[in-house]
Amino acid sequence: MTHRLALSTLGLPGMPMPDVARLASAAGYQGVELRAHPEEPVHPGIGKPERAAARAEFEALGIEILTVAGYAKVTTPLTPQELPELVALAHDLGASYVRVFPGGDGTPEADARAVQQLTRAAQLAEDSNVRILLETHDSHRTGAAAATLLDRVDRKGIGALWDVMHTWLGGETPAESYAHLAPHLGYTQVKDIASAEDTTPLPLGTGALPLGDCLAQLPPDAWLCWEYEKRWYPDAAPLPGLLAAGRAYLTALSEI
Template structure:
């Protein structure tokens, strides 16, 4: 088997789900990471009809809903419903994963809070056949930091997303990042940027991130998700126009 490819709807802000499904299929991707924010068509506030319709749309185009990309920050106090609602949305869509962030509070008390909140949510995730994945980001941007927190949770329903930009910005070599994250890894987010000072998204392979080195470390049957942060950089090139070339670039790295 070879890596399966997904695209993140962060690069397609506000695009209706039928259009996302058609675009992903036409561009040669097998999955989507859905940004689950009230700005978007799919988020925890939508009802059963909208959930079922979105699921049917992706199934009709042969596209897997890989992840519900939520915005829960687990080092911060969460409302009791926050993680359960994301897990239920993922379950209703047939998604394998829920994405959460650390949240920027890298203190012992905040880490303890994150461990407790993730541990409480683990059973529901496991019962729902969903994994909650902590992204390497903000206060836990390195594999060492995220892995240390996840080692304390140590539950099947909790894992990691390796965002290769953040570990690189944290000064961590890819082999070290992977060693820390491998026991927990759900999938890997790829992207490219011009420099540490200019993180405007670029077409894959045209920037400074060590993508080939990262991909070479990964299991051959895992997912790679291209997270193109158009939502935060409106001046970036339109994502749809880059998707086919990005697929070809990733296929070249993976030998597909």
């Protein structure tokens, strides 16, 4: 069995949902991670008809909406509705996960706030059959740092999203990152970059990230999502032309 593959719409800024669904299907991906931002077609502000239409577009082609990639920063004060709105959007779309960021300054007060806000949202997530995943990012970019929060929450509805670039930039080996994240892991974001100094997105397998070592840690049926950060690097090569080669590369690594 090989890993299941998804693509992130961060690499397809502003693309209409029918086009995303067709592109994912044609390139051989099984899922999508939808960037849930107001500048994108799908975000918490859209209504029930738009949600149903988006869900139907992907279901018609057998593509799973894996994640609603939100921008809530859980170490900072959130509005009472911020996480519930993301969970509701994921539920309406049939998505398994909601992505959130740490977004803090590493202080004990910020960490305590993150634990409190994630714990408060856990029951709603569980009742909605959704998991809120804390991405290894910014103030908690390593597996060790993210696990310090997740171990304290310790709820089924709260988990981890392993961004392999950030844990590598944080100085962890893939084995170290996975050991910390495994009890909480929802899925893994893969990407490639030239170096720690140049994080411009590259085609998979052409940069410095130890992707083979990362995939070797994972169960054979784990989800991998290619997060190609075209939105932040407009001069990067367009993603559509890279998708087939990226799928072939990840499939080959999965079979080693």
